[in-house]
Amino acid sequence: MKAAPFEYARPATLDEACALLAADDGARVIAGGQTLVPLMAMRLARPTQLVDIARIPGLAFIRDTGDALVIGATTRQAAAEADPLVWAKLPLLARAIKFVGHAPTRARGTIGGSLVNADPAAEISLVAVTLGATLAWREAGRDIEMPASDFFVGPMVTAMPDAACLSSVRFSVWAGQRVGTGFHEVNARSSDFAFASAAAQISVDADGRCARVAIGIGAASACPARLDGAADALIGTRADEATVREALRAAIDGLDIIVDPYASVAYRKRAALALAQRAIADAYARARGGETRAA
Amino acid sequence: MRLELTVNDASHALDVEPRTTLLDALRDHLRLTGAHAGCEHGVCGACTVLIDGAPARSCLTFAVQCDGLAITTIEGLAPAPGELSPVQDAFCETHGMQCGYCTPAMILTAHALLAKNPSPSRDDIVEAISANICRCTGYAQIIEAVALAADRMRGLNRPPEPA
Numbered sequence: 001m002k003a004a005p006f007e008y009a010r011p012a013t014l015d016e017a018c019a020l021l022a023a024d025d026g027a028r029v030i031a032g033g034q035t036l037v038p039l040m041a042m043r044l045a046r047p048t049q050l051v052d053i054a055r056i057p058g059l060a061f062i063r064d065t066g067d068a069l070v071i072g073a074t075t076r077q078a079a080a081e082a083d084p085l086v087w088a089k090l091p092l093l094a095r096a097i098k099f100v101g102h103a104p105t106r107a108r109g110t111i112g113g114s115l116v117n118a119d120p121a122a123e124i125s126l127v128a129v130t131l132g133a134t135l136a137w138r139e140a141g142r143d144i145e146m147p148a149s150d151f152f153v154g155p156m157v158t159a160m161p162d163a164a165c166l167s168s169v170r171f172s173v174w175a176g177q178r179v180g181t182g183f184h185e186v187n188a189r190s191s192d193f194a195f196a197s198a199a200a201q202i203s204v205d206a207d208g209r210c211a212r213v214a215i216g217i218g219a220a221s222a223c224p225a226r227l228d229g230a231a232d233a234l235i236g237t238r239a240d241e242a243t244v245r246e247a248l249r250a251a252i253d254g255l256d257i258i259v260d261p262y263a264s265v266a267y268r269k270r271a272a273l274a275l276a277q278r279a280i281a282d283a284y285a286r287a288r289g290g291e292t293r294a295a
Numbered sequence: 296m297r298l299e300l301t302v303n304d305a306s307h308a309l310d311v312e313p314r315t316t317l318l319d320a321l322r323d324h325l326r327l328t329g330a331h332a333g334c335e336h337g338v339c340g341a342c343t344v345l346i347d348g349a350p351a352r353s354c355l356t357f358a359v360q361c362d363g364l365a366i367t368t369i370e371g372l373a374p375a376p377g378e379l380s381p382v383q384d385a386f387c388e389t390h391g392m393q394c395g396y397c398t399p400a401m402i403l404t405a406h407a408l409l410a411k412n413p414s415p416s417r418d419d420i421v422e423a424i425s426a427n428i429c430r431c432t433g434y435a436q437i438i439e440a441v442a443l444a445a446d447r448m449r450g451l452n453r454p455p456e457p458a
Contacts, residue, residue, distance in 0.1 A: 001354075008296060008313035008359050030360070037316075037355045038336040050313065051362060078349065103427035104404075105337060107349040108356060191401030243332055 003040035007049040013056060014029040014138045014165055020051045022140070022163035029165055031074045034101060034109035041239055052170075053165060054110075062086065068173055071273040073112025073166040077124075078103070080111055092131065092181035096123040097185070112166040115151075118158045120258065121193040121219035123185070125152060129224035130199045130216030133171045139164035152223035154189045156237050174212065176274035179203045180286025182279035185219070186271050188262065194219040195263040198275035200283040204241065208288055210234045215248075215276060220257050220268045227276075228252040241277070248276050298362040301369025302327065314361050318342045320358035321368060327336050329369035329399040333428075340427035343400035344397035349406045350426070372406060382406055382444040391440030393431030396400075400427050405441045413443070413449050 011017040021027050026048030030036055041046035050139050053059060054074055061072040067087045071080060080086050081097045100114065100123050114124040115135060128135070128148035136145045136276050137160050144164070151158050160166065185197035197218040205211045213231040218224045233247035253269055257265045302308045302325060309324050318335075321344070329427055330353050333341035337355040344353045345367035353444045379387065382405045392398040401424060407421040415423070417419040420441045421434075429437060 003314040003316075005312065005314055009355070010359075030357075032354055033357070034337065034358065035353075037357070040314075041354070050357075054360065077375055103423065104340065104350040104352055104426050105355065107346070107351050165341075247359075264328045 001041040001059070003025070003037070003045060004046045006040075006047050008052065009049060010052045010055060012141075014053070014059070014167060015141060017051050017053050017056065017165050018140065018163055021165065025067070025162070029053055029116070031113045032076065032105075032109040033113075034105040035113060035119065040213060053167075059112075059167065060110075061141075064089065065170075066173075067175075068167050068170050069155070070170045071111050072168050073110065073115075075111045077106040077109045077111060077114065078094065081106060090127075090131075090171050092183060092199055093124070093127045093171065095113045095181060095183040096127045096199060099123045099185050099197070111169065115169060116154050116158060116160065116166050118152050118154075119193070120222055120224070121156050122224075123183070123194070124196060125181075125216065126197055126199050126216050126218030126224040128155055128169060128171070129226050130214050131171050131201065132214070133169050133214075135165045136168045136170065137164045137167060143167070148224075149226060154222045161213050174201065174203055176203055178205075178287050180283040180288070182282025182286070184275040184278045186275060196220045196268050196271035196275055198272060198279040200279035202234075202278065202280065202283040204284070204287040209236050209239060210239055210287075211247075215251075215280065217252065217255065217272045220252075220272045221255045222258060225255055230276075231255075234280070239280055244277055244280050245273070248273050248280075252276070296359055297360055300325070300361060300366060302366045303368060304365075311358050313357060314327065315358045316354050317323075317344070317356045317358045317361050317366070318353035319348075321353060321366070327368050327370050331396055331399065333396070339397075339427075340400050340404075341397055343380065343403055343427060345403055345407055346405060348410065350407050367403065367406075369403060372402065381447050382409065382441070385440040385444035385447065387438040389431070389436045389443055391432065391437040392429075393434070397427055397429045397431075401429065403436055405444060408441070409445055409448055413445060413456065415445055417442070 028047040030050045035200045039277045059072045059074040063070045087094045174218045182200045185194040213234045215227040227233040230247040230251035331341040334340035335354045342353040
C-alpha cells in the first residue's frame with residue numbers, strides 16, 4: 001500500500017496552483033488528502049504531481065454574510081463541525097459532518113476536498129445539493145460559480161475543469177426561526193461509506209404547516225439527488241406520515257439507483273425511503289419545537 | 296525532498312521522497328516505531344498520531360504535508376524514561392490491551408480526548424476511540440482505562456481525602 005512516485009509543489013496562491021495544474025495533465029490538488037491518499041495507496045489514483053493548497057492564505061474560513069454562510073475550500077471538516085456559527089446557521093451541515101469519515105479523518109479532511117472528490121456517498125455534497133449551494137472556483141485567473149446541482153456529474157466526476165481549483169462554497173441560510181433539519185444514513189459500520197443517506201430541511205408557518213421544504217438523497221444514485229417533487233408535495237401540509245411516504249415513494253422510484261456488491265437496488269430504495277421519512281420527521285419536529293444542538 | 300518535522304517537541308531535518316507517508320517517515324527515518332502500520336489506507340487506526348494535538352492517520356498524510364507541524368507520537372507521552380503517562384498507566388492497570396498493536400494509537404486518541412474533555416461520558420469515550428480497531432479486547436477494558444485515566448487526571452491537583 002504505497003503510492004506511486006510523484007512530484008510535490010506547494011504554491012503560494014490559487015493562481016499559481018492553477019498554473020501548475022494547467023502545465024501538467026497528471027497533476028492533482030491535495031488539501032487534506034483523506035480521499036486522495038487512500039486512492040493513491042491502492043494505486044487507483046497515480047497523479048504525477050500533487051499541488052498542495054492547504055497552506056494558501058485566505059482559503060480556510062467560515063464567513064457569515066447574513067443571508068448565507070460561505071466556507072473556504074481548505075476549511076477542515078473538524079473546524080466546521082466545531083464552529084457555533086455552522087450549528088446556528090447551517091444545522092443540516094453540522095449534523096451531516098458527524099457522519100463524514102471519523103474524527104481523525106475530519107481533523108485533516110477539508111470541506112472543499114469532499115466536494116471536489118464527488119463521492120456519491122459524500123455527506124457534504126448531499127447537503128450542498130439539498131440546500132442548493134453555490135460552488136466557486138478559480139480558473140485561468142477568473143472566478144467561476146456553479147450551482148451544486150450542476151457541479152456533480154457522476155461518481156468522482158464534477159463539472160469543474162482539471163486546471164481549476166475550488167475556492168469556496170456558499171450555502172444560503174433560510175430566514176426565520178422556525179427551521180428544522182434532519183440527517184440520517186445507513187452503512188455497514190459507523191464511519192464507513194453509506195448505502196443510502198437522507199437530508200431534510202423544513203420551515204413551518206405560524207400554523208405549523210410546511211412553508212419551505214428541501215429533501216435530498218445521497219449514496220443511492222451516481223450523484224446526490226434533490227427531490228423537488230416530493231418537497232413541493234409537502235408544502236402546506238403538516239408532514240403527516242402518509243403524505244410524506246407517498247411523496248417520497250414517487251420521487252425515489254424516479255431515481256436511477258446504483259448497484260454494487262453491498263446493496264441491491266431494492267434495498268437502496270427501501271433504505272432511502274425509510275431514512276428520508278426519518279429525516280423529514282426530525283426536521284419537521286425541530287422546525288415546530290425549535291432546532292436544538294443535540295443530534 | 297528536504298523538510299523539517301517537529302516530533303515530540305524535537306526538530307528533525309529529513310530528506311524523503313514526496314510519496315513517503317508520515318508513518319513511514321516516523322518509522323523508517325526517525326525510528327519511532329510506536330506508530331504501527333496496519334491497513335495503510337486509513338481504516339484501522341493503528342498508525343494514529345497527533346498532528347497539532349488532534350488524532351490523525353499518519354498513513355493518510357504524506358510527510359511533506361507535515362513540514363513544520365507539531366507531531367506527537369506514543370514515544371512523546373511519558374514524562375521521563377521509565378515512567379508512564381496517566382493514560383498509559385491506566386491501560387496497564389485495567390489491562391486495556393492484549394496484543395498491543397492498536398495500543399499506541401488508542402492511548403494517543405485518549406490523550407487528545409482528555410486534553411479537550413476532562414470529564415468524558417462513556418459515549419464520548421466510545422465515540423473518540425470509534426476510529427480505532429482493536430481485534431483483541433472487545434473494547435471494554437479500553438473504555439475502562441480511559442475513564443480511569445480521566446478520573447485520575449481530574450484528581451491530580453486535588454488534596455488527598457482524609458483517612
